[in-house]
Amino acid sequence: METKLASPWVKVIEGLKAWARINSPWVIHYNSGSCNGCDIEILATLTPRYDLERLGIKIQGSPRHADVLICTGPVTRQSRERLLRIYEQMPEPKFVVAVGSCGLSGGVFHGSYNIVGSIDEVLPVSAYVPGCPPRPEAIIHGVVALLESLKQPA
Amino acid sequence: MDLEPNKKFVVPIGPQHPALKEPGHFEFAVDGEIVTGATVRLGFVHRGIEKSAESRTYVQNLYLMERVCGICSHVHGTAFTIGVEHLAGVTVPPRANAIRVLVAELERIHSHMLWLGVAAHEGGFDTLFMYSWRDREKVMDILEEISGNRVHYSANVIGGVKFDISEEQRGKILSSLDFLEERTRHYLKVVNEDETFLGRTVGVGIMTREQAESLGAVGPTARASGVERDIRVDAPYAGYEQFPVRMITDTRGDLHARFVVRIEELFEAYRVIREILDHMPEGELTARVPRRIPAGETISRVEAPRGELLYYIKSNGTDMPERVKVRTPSLCNWGSITSVAVGHKLADMPMLLVGIDPCFSCNDRTITIKSAGVDLGWTWEDLRQHGIEAYR
Numbered sequence: 001m002e003t004k005l006a007s008p009w010v011k012v013i014e015g016l017k018a019w020a021r022i023n024s025p026w027v028i029h030y031n032s033g034s035c036n037g038c039d040i041e042i043l044a045t046l047t048p049r050y051d052l053e054r055l056g057i058k059i060q061g062s063p064r065h066a067d068v069l070i071c072t073g074p075v076t077r078q079s080r081e082r083l084l085r086i087y088e089q090m091p092e093p094k095f096v097v098a099v100g101s102c103g104l105s106g107g108v109f110h111g112s113y114n115i116v117g118s119i120d121e122v123l124p125v126s127a128y129v130p131g132c133p134p135r136p137e138a139i140i141h142g143v144v145a146l147l148e149s150l151k152q153p154a
Numbered sequence: 155m156d157l158e159p160n161k162k163f164v165v166p167i168g169p170q171h172p173a174l175k176e177p178g179h180f181e182f183a184v185d186g187e188i189v190t191g192a193t194v195r196l197g198f199v200h201r202g203i204e205k206s207a208e209s210r211t212y213v214q215n216l217y218l219m220e221r222v223c224g225i226c227s228h229v230h231g232t233a234f235t236i237g238v239e240h241l242a243g244v245t246v247p248p249r250a251n252a253i254r255v256l257v258a259e260l261e262r263i264h265s266h267m268l269w270l271g272v273a274a275h276e277g278g279f280d281t282l283f284m285y286s287w288r289d290r291e292k293v294m295d296i297l298e299e300i301s302g303n304r305v306h307y308s309a310n311v312i313g314g315v316k317f318d319i320s321e322e323q324r325g326k327i328l329s330s331l332d333f334l335e336e337r338t339r340h341y342l343k344v345v346n347e348d349e350t351f352l353g354r355t356v357g358v359g360i361m362t363r364e365q366a367e368s369l370g371a372v373g374p375t376a377r378a379s380g381v382e383r384d385i386r387v388d389a390p391y392a393g394y395e396q397f398p399v400r401m402i403t404d405t406r407g408d409l410h411a412r413f414v415v416r417i418e419e420l421f422e423a424y425r426v427i428r429e430i431l432d433h434m435p436e437g438e439l440t441a442r443v444p445r446r447i448p449a450g451e452t453i454s455r456v457e458a459p460r461g462e463l464l465y466y467i468k469s470n471g472t473d474m475p476e477r478v479k480v481r482t483p484s485l486c487n488w489g490s491i492t493s494v495a496v497g498h499k500l501a502d503m504p505m506l507l508v509g510i511d512p513c514f515s516c517n518d519r520t521i522t523i524k525s526a527g528v529d530l531g532w533t534w535e536d537l538r539q540h541g542i543e544a545y546r
Contacts, residue, residue, distance in 0.1 A: 028170075030170050030177070031176050031177055031199065031514075031515075032177075032198075032199075033198070033199045033200075033201055034176075034199065034224070034515065035221040035222065035223055035224040035227075035515045036176060036223055036224035036225050036513060036514075036515045037221070037224025037225075037227070037305040037306055038224070039176060039224070040224060040225060040268060040305065041304070041305060043287070044287065044291070044294075047271075047283075047284055047287035047288060047291075048284055048287070048288040049288060049291045061171070063170070073199065074201065076198065076199060076200060076201055078197055078198050078200060079169070079177060079198045079199065082169055082170060082177070082198070086170055102221075107221075108217055108218050108221050109201045109202075109203070109206065109218075109221075111206065111209075112201055112202040112203070112205070112206040113202045113205060113206075113537045113538035113540075114200050114201055114202040115201060115202070132221075132303075132306060133224065133304075133305050133306065135304060
């Protein structure tokens with residue numbers, strides 16, 4: 001049975017949800033065919049110099065706990081199904097950040113027989129971080145830009 | 155290896171898993187806590203680089219080959235350029251060779267420190283992970299300072315290198331090396347003296363010299379088992395003839411030996427870099443290379459941070475190669491995991507996996523086994539169709 005709340009309450013609850021979401025997004029990382037370069041830069045964002053965790057962002061092992069999927073690399077034919085499965089396991093609302101030139105367009109691997117293409121051909125992508133590989137600052141900027149965009153009322 | 159799923163409990167891990175940052179699927183058959191069988195399923199990041207190389211020019215291929223692996227991109231570029239230079243009959247100026255070795259050793263430092271952190275993380279020692287990655291940023295700073303990029307430095311061009319080392323950069327590199335050397339000494343102390351860490355590493359995953367040789371292990375994994383195999387010493391390439399390295403080996407063959415060998419290699423890398431900076435040959439950075447490479451075939455071998463890397467290049471006289479074959483060290487080392495794992499506790503598996511410093515992006519490939527009388531020459535269309543059918 002659905003409970004209908006009075007409209008001021010809905011507004012308060014929605015605001016609370018958005019506040020919680022923006023301040024502690026849990027992130028899952030999947031490499032769908034990347035060369036590793038973006039992955040080590042994502043790992044570098046967690047380590048002391050960049051320390052993404054100070055923004056409340058935590059890398060999470062299970063897709064069922066994650067809000068944001070950080071995806072690197074072009075999508076290979078073999079990892080396509082896995083990528084979709086991970087995305088489907090994530091609870092709503094969910095967002096995808098594509099990291100690296102390959103994730104954006106296929107990069108140097110464009111046209112190869114085993115590449116499906118860029119990440120946005122498989123999943124809806126909310127933020128794109130270009131670079132080969134993007135600097136850790138750029139990755140942080142991408143995630144923060146995504147969080148900022150959530151502050152706007154939908 | 156047969157898993158017998160009806161009799162044993164099988165623990166599947168991956169391809170998406172919190173431990174490693176790259177996709178690989180493992181199945182461990184366990185009896186209680188003891189692993190009785192292990193299989194690896196690779197191929198999630200197979201991108202078809204070797205085939206793609208045939209439709210790109212040599213210059214384009216250089217950038218493609220660097221992206222075989224993000225951690226050891228320079229050695230891939232070096233192996234490819236050495237092969238193409240050999241085909242074209244070009245002699246690389248000595249200064250370019252020295253810079254190639256310099257960047258290769260910097261890359262080895264970054265790769266080994268990265269590995270030290272990840273390996274410590276798998277052992278539940280996150281403090282060491284954070285410390286080693288903090289210090290690794292110093293190497294990344296040097297690489298960025300000299301090349302302009304933190305990963306994929308693109309130091310090589312066919313016939314030489316792209317950038318020079320200025321006097322100012324030399325000073326910066328030397329001061330960073332002093333810091334790194336001091337930190338590395340600390341890590342060696344931690345690895346050798348920390349009791350909990352020793353409990354996870356000493357006597358775990360012992361691979362004898364005979365095993366290492368029969369399984370075809372390469373690089374630090376083999377050297378930790380006493381196999382004296384290092385391309386930098388056995389068949390010096392680029393500037394390694396002028397700046398020789400000392401081979402580091404250990405006879406114990408356990409996880410601890412692999413830690414010690416890699417950390418000792420860091421000291422060797424610092425020494426070689428200092429020597430290069432002190433005795434940098436003068437001269438040009440590049441030699442002229444024709445756009446069309448004469449027909450022929452060649453093999454080039456280099457020592458990547460993970461072991462021997464082999465490139466086979468066949469040219470047909472045009473500006474594109476006819477065939478490029480890459481044999482990467484990680485693939486050679488996988489065999490050691492599946493046989494060494496048996497008899498260990500499941501909890502030791504992450505440490506054992508990381509012990510070989512696995513890199514998935516460079517070992518995912520398609521293999522066809524040629525049967526007698528059947529021609530398996532695959533055309534571009536065949537491969538594309540196979541790629542579509544196989545993973546539908």
